[in-house]
Amino acid sequence: xxxxxxxxxxxxxxxxxxxxxxxxxxxxxxxxxxxxxxxxxxxxxxxxxxxxxxxxxxxxxxxxxxxxxxxxxxxxxxxxxxxxxxxxxxxxxxxxxxxxxxxxxxxxxxxxxxxxxxxxxxxxxxxxxxxxxxxxxxxxxxxxxxxxxxxxxxxxxxxxxxxxxxxxxxxxxxxxxxxxxxxxxxxxxxxxxxxxxxxxxxxxxxxxxxxxxxxxxxxxxxxxxxxxxxxxxxxxxxxxxxxxxxxxxxxxxxxxxxxxxxxxxxxxxxxxxxxxxxxxxxxxxxxxxxxxxxxxxxxxxxxxxxxxxxxxxxxxxxxxxxxxxxxxxxxxxxx
Numbered sequence: 476x477x478x479x480x481x482x483x484x485x486x487x488x489x490x491x492x493x494x495x496x497x498x499x500x501x502x503x504x505x506x507x508x509x510x511x512x513x514x515x516x517x518x519x520x521x522x523x524x525x526x527x528x529x530x531x532x533x534x535x536x537x538x539x540x541x542x543x544x545x546x547x548x549x550x551x552x553x554x555x556x557x558x559x560x561x562x563x564x565x566x567x568x569x570x571x572x573x574x575x576x577x578x579x580x581x582x583x584x585x586x587x588x589x590x591x592x593x594x595x596x597x598x599x600x601x602x603x604x605x606x607x608x609x610x611x612x613x614x615x616x617x618x619x620x621x622x623x624x625x626x627x628x629x630x631x632x633x634x635x636x637x638x639x640x641x642x643x644x645x646x647x648x649x650x651x652x653x654x655x656x657x658x659x660x661x662x663x664x665x666x667x668x669x670x671x672x673x674x675x676x677x678x679x680x681x682x683x684x685x686x687x688x689x690x691x692x693x694x695x696x697x698x699x700x701x702x703x704x705x706x707x708x709x710x711x712x713x714x715x716x717x718x719x720x721x722x723x724x725x726x727x728x729x730x731x732x733x734x735x736x737x738x739x740x741x742x743x744x745x746x747x748x749x750x751x752x753x754x755x756x757x758x759x760x761x762x763x764x765x766x767x768x769x770x771x772x773x774x775x776x777x778x779x780x781x782x783x784x785x786x787x788x789x790x791x792x793x794x795x796x797x798x799x800x801x802x803x804x805x806x807x808x809x810x
Contacts, residue, residue: 552787572613583610602645606638614660614669616684625657632656649687659703672700693727702742713739731769740782756782
């Protein structure tokens with residue numbers, strides 16, 4: 476069984492089938508009673524091969540009900556039904572990250588200026604620690620068991636930092652000043668580096684994990700780098716300026732700059748099909764790209780405001796979280 480987890484109980488799931496252009500039927504699945512209205516704020520979405528119910532694969536996403544009701548909840552990807560919510564209080568939870576090998580789930584609790592650490596297999600809360608103001612994106616250095624929390628600062632966008640949390644002691648061991656507001660981040664085990672998008676100036680900073688210092692920055696030739704993915708030595712950076720910019724992770728060379736029909740957010744990747752999916756909340760689209768040839772394949776209409784997605788690598792399905800219908804559309808690419 477596979478599961479998808481998102482933060483906030485919602486009212487409906489819409490199921491559809493992706494066949495090149497969007498096609499297929501729709502079914503409705505009740506997720507909570509009574510239904511909640513609100514917006515998905517999902518920042519970090521990832522997978523757990525152990526899962527909360529034993530031998531499952533889990534995808535985690537965050538949302539906000541509009542009733543100050545933040546939580547991390549779970550859906551069964553096979554049955555496409557709502558399962559449960561984690562019982563922990565997570566004020567303003569903004570990011571979720573999982574490390575499958577270490578059986579860990581991390582959340583950035585923006586309202587409490589802290590990070591929380593859970594064991595995935597039984598959802599037990601292992602610890603919490605305070606970090607910088609308004610934690611957002613997360614990255615995990617498995618080699619040293621250190622979590623990077625990228626903090627938006629106070630006021631937002633000023634004095635932004637990255638807090639380095641040592642898990643064994645649950646203590647912040649370093650606080651790195653950032654050149655601007657951080658967005659998505661990813662750890663590269665081959666280079667032992669964390670890459671983090673900075674909105675302004677438009678760049679990707681490289682953090683040397685052994686020294687816990689910023690080594691250098693790669694220029695992004697498009698305003699507002701947001702979604703970020705690493706594949707085959709290339710950084711795929713979806714930027715507010717309406718571009719998917721592909722950078723060589725070592726040299727920073729721009730390998731390709733592909734146009735986007737709006738302001739993007741989440742980037743997801745299917746390594747088997749070599750498909751990269753970019754979510755655009757307005758007007759509500761998913762753009763798919765061939766990540767090997769660096770060419771656009773197609774565009775699928777979703778829903779206004781649907782900027783958060785998650786990839787189920789077992790079911791080979793893309794989850795698109797739709798705030799207007801308070802649920803998710805699930806797409807499969809066929810043919």
